[in-house]
Amino acid sequence: MPTESKVAKLSDISKIIKDGDTVAIGGSWLGSHPMAVIREIIRQKIKNLTAITVVGSIDIDLLIGAGCLSRLMFSFVSMEAFGLAPNFRRAIEKEGLPYDEITGLAVIIGLEAGGRNVPFLPYRGPFGSDLVKFRPEFYKEIKCPFTGEDLIAAAAIVPDVAIIHATRADNTGNVQIDGTSGTDVEMMRAAKKRIVSVEEIVSPEEIRRNPAKTKIPGFQVDMVIEAPLGAHPCSCAPDYVFDPWHIMKYMQAAMSPETFQQYIDEYVMKPEFEYLEAIGGMKQAAILRRLAREVKFL
Amino acid sequence: MTQYAKDYSVGELMCVALAREIDDGDVVVLGSFTPLAYASYILAKITHAPNSTLLAYAAVDFKPFQLSFIRAESSATRGAACIWTMLEDLNSVHLKGRGDVEAISSIQADGYGNINLSAVGEYDSPKLRGPGGAGAPEVIKMHRKMIGYFPNHSKMTFVPKVDVITGTRYVIGAEERIKAGYRPGPIRYITNLAVISKEEKDKPFKIDSLHSGVSAEQVVENTGFELEVPKDIPETEKPTKEQVRLLREEVDPYGTMAFDFKPGKERLGYLNEILQKELEAIGYA
Numbered sequence: 001m002p003t004e005s006k007v008a009k010l011s012d013i014s015k016i017i018k019d020g021d022t023v024a025i026g027g028s029w030l031g032s033h034p035m036a037v038i039r040e041i042i043r044q045k046i047k048n049l050t051a052i053t054v055v056g057s058i059d060i061d062l063l064i065g066a067g068c069l070s071r072l073m074f075s076f077v078s079m080e081a082f083g084l085a086p087n088f089r090r091a092i093e094k095e096g097l098p099y100d101e102i103t104g105l106a107v108i109i110g111l112e113a114g115g116r117n118v119p120f121l122p123y124r125g126p127f128g129s130d131l132v133k134f135r136p137e138f139y140k141e142i143k144c145p146f147t148g149e150d151l152i153a154a155a156a157i158v159p160d161v162a163i164i165h166a167t168r169a170d171n172t173g174n175v176q177i178d179g180t181s182g183t184d185v186e187m188m189r190a191a192k193k194r195i196v197s198v199e200e201i202v203s204p205e206e207i208r209r210n211p212a213k214t215k216i217p218g219f220q221v222d223m224v225i226e227a228p229l230g231a232h233p234c235s236c237a238p239d240y241v242f243d244p245w246h247i248m249k250y251m252q253a254a255m256s257p258e259t260f261q262q263y264i265d266e267y268v269m270k271p272e273f274e275y276l277e278a279i280g281g282m283k284q285a286a287i288l289r290r291l292a293r294e295v296k297f298l
Numbered sequence: 299m300t301q302y303a304k305d306y307s308v309g310e311l312m313c314v315a316l317a318r319e320i321d322d323g324d325v326v327v328l329g330s331f332t333p334l335a336y337a338s339y340i341l342a343k344i345t346h347a348p349n350s351t352l353l354a355y356a357a358v359d360f361k362p363f364q365l366s367f368i369r370a371e372s373s374a375t376r377g378a379a380c381i382w383t384m385l386e387d388l389n390s391v392h393l394k395g396r397g398d399v400e401a402i403s404s405i406q407a408d409g410y411g412n413i414n415l416s417a418v419g420e421y422d423s424p425k426l427r428g429p430g431g432a433g434a435p436e437v438i439k440m441h442r443k444m445i446g447y448f449p450n451h452s453k454m455t456f457v458p459k460v461d462v463i464t465g466t467r468y469v470i471g472a473e474e475r476i477k478a479g480y481r482p483g484p485i486r487y488i489t490n491l492a493v494i495s496k497e498e499k500d501k502p503f504k505i506d507s508l509h510s511g512v513s514a515e516q517v518v519e520n521t522g523f524e525l526e527v528p529k530d531i532p533e534t535e536k537p538t539k540e541q542v543r544l545l546r547e548e549v550d551p552y553g554t555m556a557f558d559f560k561p562g563k564e565r566l567g568y569l570n571e572i573l574q575k576e577l578e579a580i581g582y583a
Contacts, residue, residue, distance in 0.1 A: 029330060031371055032354065054384065055432050056367055078429035080331050081557060084345060092427040101416060103465065104433040108384050118526065124479065126435045128466040134421065179375045180355040183384045238375040241368045248566065287582060294580045295373040296546055298344050298362040
């Protein structure tokens, strides 16, 4: 059993994430994005990143607004019912942020190809989609070597770094995810280096009591950071829900670059524990946890 | 004898029409959080389709739950029979063509079965950059049916040709679908005016039914592509009294579904109202 501890502080992420890296960001929709690490990227002013997301939201919007990205690969970026992502829209409509819009399955299958160490994987892909035509570096129409059937090859995606947020891990990086895992497992397999932030670091014995919950083994993890409420303002199901009140505040702030800068100063450019205070502290955390528990089945 | 409701909203009518697309035993998938689709699926599951399997987020075969603006994910997760990653999901359902319904919406749609969630205007310098399609561009081909819902049936949405083809049904006719390894099924759009569908590549969308009080001319006038207008078009089946009761009292007592029908500037206020009710329900005032 490995014993070397991979536990680090948020401020250590710059040992792994460098300017110019391609970074796959876990989570999906408004769920389980590694927001504490995202905020730390902004604090440390790590720049010129290429972000990869399958279904992104405030994680991507925040990185774009803070000027950390020089390119974006995505299948979807939206604040869901709260509206379109303001910085994402502004960057593409007005500021010419370079981007690769790839269909959702192609990103997932591309990451799987990266994890399998093959240059592509075939599937019955999105024939007829303009995205196939626009991004030939990610799609090729091919013939099955056995049957002659037309297929689409999704190019392998190999990120420099994957960052995800999970429920718990032990100090050697065995990661358990109780709820939504999005494409986190595939990202971690595909990436060259991997950072996981978790709600809680637990003992190796506790992990071994429920091995079926372990989605990522320690040898696929390079750094473990304890970050309670580290997905906020996103959810970490089934423990807490996303924070609609904070997201509304964010949406308001992101309407203009000036007010957005105030948001960055007020919430992001301070230590993470002060962020948690600024969003309402233990009281707000208790509400978000209670909402996640109190569900009603029919 | 079925008792139809007299008092219902167009949202409830659309929700029930979408629920009726789900057959018992179907595998039904949810992507982004769309209250109308959630309400439809849950209504179907607790009424005519108890053997349907519902999938949302990572949750597979989740128990039907009371809809909430904030708690859909934790409800689905806590009631799930199984938790998948996205790759397991698409390996098990999508790529094999095992899905039946995954309702989508789109910024633009045209008469060819194309959807546009990418950009209005030029792709490289758009007037409006859309969110992107997530899984929609691919699942609309793979699933048995392609079901779309459009709360605002207009020429802004139903255009002669979408500006960008984010995705397309691609294989449409029954024979063609079977040959390509997919199950046959229609393209069907449920709107605030009517239900329209397309089952052959070379034939236009046809008006299946008109909602009460809507004329065929009204639908044609608000559609930017050619429609086949049959001589006798039935009225869209109304929701039953029991369906409306279930929606209002059990499935969606907070009224999340109405959110999609609020004009942009009223949305925030309405959302705050729902959130307040949700807080009160758990004992915070």
